[in-house]
Amino acid sequence: MKYTFKIIIGLLFFNNSFAQQIDTLKVIVLSPYKIEVADNYLTEYNKLKKEILENRSALKEQKTKDKQANIEEFNKQPDYTKVMFENELNFYDSLTIDNYVATIVREYIAYRLYKPFKIKPRIILVSTITSTSDKKQYSEIANNKKNFFIINFPKMKFYKEKGELKVQTNIELYSAKTNEILLSKDNIGLSKGGLTDYPMCSGDNWDCAIVNSVYPNLIDVLRIIAEKNAEVK
Secondary structure, X not given: OHHHHHXXXXXXXXXXXXXXXXXXXXXXXXXXXXXXXOHHHXXXXXXXHHHXXXXXXXXXXXXXXXXXXXXXXXXXXXHHXXXXXXXXXXXXXXXXXXXXXXXXXXXXXXXXXXXXXXXXXXXXXXXXXXXXXXXXXXHHHHOOOOOEEEEEEEEEEEEEEOOEEEXXXXXXXXXXXXXXXXXEXXXXXXXXXXXXXXXXXXXXXHHHHHHHHHHHHHHHHHHHHHHHHXXXX
């Protein structure tokens, strides 16, 4: 019952907005389902968790100020761009180290589906909803929408090896049209900066370990979504 309620609340946007735009590409990025933290990283993990909780309101405030400072340009944006901005803004209220990966993946996918794929309109949202690797649960989230994809992280693991932070992330891509998991891959990320084609982290920090744990597979995610979207047109 709790899971169903979360789905209803989390997906009200899809039921009430752009309802007539059946062919509009929609992607929802879920929050990780299972988080494992090794004993040798637990102290640092808890410290980071506390820091993010203490600073997330300031992050939201700064993003709001940036919007107001450029309000004329913001108002010129199409509705779907405004919706994605507000979605990301509101997600900061729930931001943790555990779901940080979801917001950076949402931003990257939204940007790269336009450059270079030129897909618009497109609605790429981040959600606090979590799910196991389960097509039935994915189908419930999709709610009979056809040009709809789910990006999920069924499992993440934080650990240290030879004193270096490593993050292992399982990423999945689900298509509502075919009711298939089109991609399911694991990758291990190191805390090294400068390994992406788009600025997603800075320095050799924990956020780079998270980014690098998913980035190699995002290229395939983008390609698959773009190809499937073209089939709808």
